[in-house]
Amino acid sequence: MTLQALLIALVLIVVIFHAHLGLFSGMTLIERRVLAFMQFRLGPNRTGPFGLLQPVADGIKLFFKEEVMPEGANKFGFFLAPMVAIVCAFSAMAVIPYGPAFHLPSFGFMPEWLRGRLITPQIADLEIGLLFIFAVNAVGVYAIVMAGWAANNKFSLLGGLRSSAQMFSYELALGLSWVGIIMLAGSFKVGDIVEAQAGPIWKWNLFMQFPAFVVYLIAGTAEVSRLPFDLPEGETELVAGFHTEYSSMKFALIQMAEYVNMITVAVLVALLFLGGWHLGLGFAAPPLVGFLAFLAKVGAILFFFIWLRGTLPRFRYDQLMDFGWKILIPIAAINILVTAGLVAFLGQR
Amino acid sequence: MIDVILFYVFAAFTLVSALVVAGQRNPTYSAFSLIVTFCSLSAIYGLLGSPFIAALQVIVYAGAIMVLFLFVLMLLNVKEESEAPRKALAGAGGVLVLLFVVQVASALLKADVFHAPPGYEASTVGMAQLLFSSRFLYVFEATSILILSALVGAVVLAKKDL
Numbered sequence: 001m002t003l004q005a006l007l008i009a010l011v012l013i014v015v016i017f018h019a020h021l022g023l024f025s026g027m028t029l030i031e032r033r034v035l036a037f038m039q040f041r042l043g044p045n046r047t048g049p050f051g052l053l054q055p056v057a058d059g060i061k062l063f064f065k066e067e068v069m070p071e072g073a074n075k076f077g078f079f080l081a082p083m084v085a086i087v088c089a090f091s092a093m094a095v096i097p098y099g100p101a102f103h104l105p106s107f108g109f110m111p112e113w114l115r116g117r118l119i120t121p122q123i124a125d126l127e128i129g130l131l132f133i134f135a136v137n138a139v140g141v142y143a144i145v146m147a148g149w150a151a152n153n154k155f156s157l158l159g160g161l162r163s164s165a166q167m168f169s170y171e172l173a174l175g176l177s178w179v180g181i182i183m184l185a186g187s188f189k190v191g192d193i194v195e196a197q198a199g200p201i202w203k204w205n206l207f208m209q210f211p212a213f214v215v216y217l218i219a220g221t222a223e224v225s226r227l228p229f230d231l232p233e234g235e236t237e238l239v240a241g242f243h244t245e246y247s248s249m250k251f252a253l254i255q256m257a258e259y260v261n262m263i264t265v266a267v268l269v270a271l272l273f274l275g276g277w278h279l280g281l282g283f284a285a286p287p288l289v290g291f292l293a294f295l296a297k298v299g300a301i302l303f304f305f306i307w308l309r310g311t312l313p314r315f316r317y318d319q320l321m322d323f324g325w326k327i328l329i330p331i332a333a334i335n336i337l338v339t340a341g342l343v344a345f346l347g348q349r
Numbered sequence: 350m351i352d353v354i355l356f357y358v359f360a361a362f363t364l365v366s367a368l369v370v371a372g373q374r375n376p377t378y379s380a381f382s383l384i385v386t387f388c389s390l391s392a393i394y395g396l397l398g399s400p401f402i403a404a405l406q407v408i409v410y411a412g413a414i415m416v417l418f419l420f421v422l423m424l425l426n427v428k429e430e431s432e433a434p435r436k437a438l439a440g441a442g443g444v445l446v447l448l449f450v451v452q453v454a455s456a457l458l459k460a461d462v463f464h465a466p467p468g469y470e471a472s473t474v475g476m477a478q479l480l481f482s483s484r485f486l487y488v489f490e491a492t493s494i495l496i497l498s499a500l501v502g503a504v505v506l507a508k509k510d511l
Contacts, residue, residue, distance in 0.1 A: 131404035139384075139412065142381075142419075145416070146381070148423075157423060161420065161424060164416050164419060171413070
């Protein structure tokens with residue numbers, strides 16, 4: 001890797017990382033406002049115009065809160081869990097392309113090698129892209145398990161137990177739902193899968209792989225423990241589940257990891273199933289239009305997550321397990337068989 | 350250069366965490382350090398130019414299997430092992446371990462571990478071609494039967510009235 005490529009990668013890392021952070025703090029406000037709107041309340045609207053400064057106020061408050069270390073807690077695990085959570089949440093973004101490749105404009109002040117250079121807004125284009133995301137997700141589960149176990153609190157432990165069972169069950173369905181689209185694109189790279197959906201709108205995996213789309217959306221919601229799958233932290237049963245004992249910035253880190261994971265799932269739905277930056281009109285849009293379409297799709301999925309939270313009650317535990325093992329996994333498996341047969345007889349696409 | 354440094358870092362991680370797995374009395378610590386072992390092994394696979402195996406190592410071993418381990422450990426709330434006074438057995442075990450180390454070391458010294466087998470191309474496809482060629486296919490399939498027999502044995506032991 002040349003120094004120039006390294007510099008560009010560094011800039012990309014900083015930009016994408018901070019875009020995620022900004023989207024996270026924005027989401028905390030948007031979620032509360034939208035939920036309030038759905039429940040005929042006002043929501044936070046006192047701090048700044050429309051309550052826009054609420055995330056800043058929350059951040060300052062969390063920084064100055066007292067750190068409480070519960071008695072009898074395992075100190076090492078208690079410290080490590082939020083770090084593992086945040087590292088795994090942010091690692092997934094390394095292989096995701098956040099828009100179409102574009103040429104930089106040429107301005108006089110720019111060095112020669114930067115003018116008109118083709119930039120892909122992706123940090124690392126790994127051969128195993130989707131598998132990497134899957135692996136990072138799999139390790140992220142341990143943050144929850146560790147947090148629940150280390151706090152020496154029965155609610156935390158119950159939350160950790162529930163989440164390990166839930167993640168394990170729904171990870172299977174999630175992985176299986178990807179197999180169909182990987183076969184159609186013939187590649188693990190997220191960028192290749194997006195490019196395979198170019199062309200008219202029925203080329204999108206939403207239509208080509210509708211069962212996989214449904215399974216992934218449900219399993220993805222379960223992976224990030226959003227309602228109706230928020231059993232690991234069901235507040236009416238377990239206080240706050242695995243993060244009951246966390247306070248101050250450690251609590252903020254765990255929250256941040258959850259929101260970043262949710263954003264990652266939304267980005268993946270947009271890229272893998274909704275055509276990413278393709279408009280579905282049969283011609284290639286200019287990069288900026290494509291990027292805006294991609295953002296709109298991500299925003300729609302994020303709104304859908306909030307909408308779910310405002311609408312659905314929580315699953316019962318046995319319903320959750322039945323649903324995962326007896327409905328989602330068979331649907332995903334049948335989808336794989338049918339897709340494999342079609343790919344074998346008709347070829348990819 | 351940086352490859353070599355990273356290799357030694359991850360090799361040290363793997364060895365130390367594997368020692369912790371065996372030496373730790375608290376089973377939950379053992380399980381967590383086993384996860385560290387798997388993850389650093391995966392990093393070594395990645396350094397060897399095999400990202401596919403690296404991802405599978407994390408997904409299957411560190412992801413799926415260890416979650417089940419931890420689930421059982423937390424569900425049963427296993428306490429720390431108490432010291433078992435079995436000096437004679439420990440001595441015999443030590444002798445066996447020593448013999449095993451000598452055997453593995455002699456096998457490794459005889460074999461050429463620093464070069465890939467002939468015809469190996471450092472990629473996932475190359476590895477699969479080598480593995481499913483007539484040279485290794487029998488060993489590969491035999492291993493899977495070995496694992497299957499272990500599975501059947503575990504079921505028979507756990508469910509006596511099957």
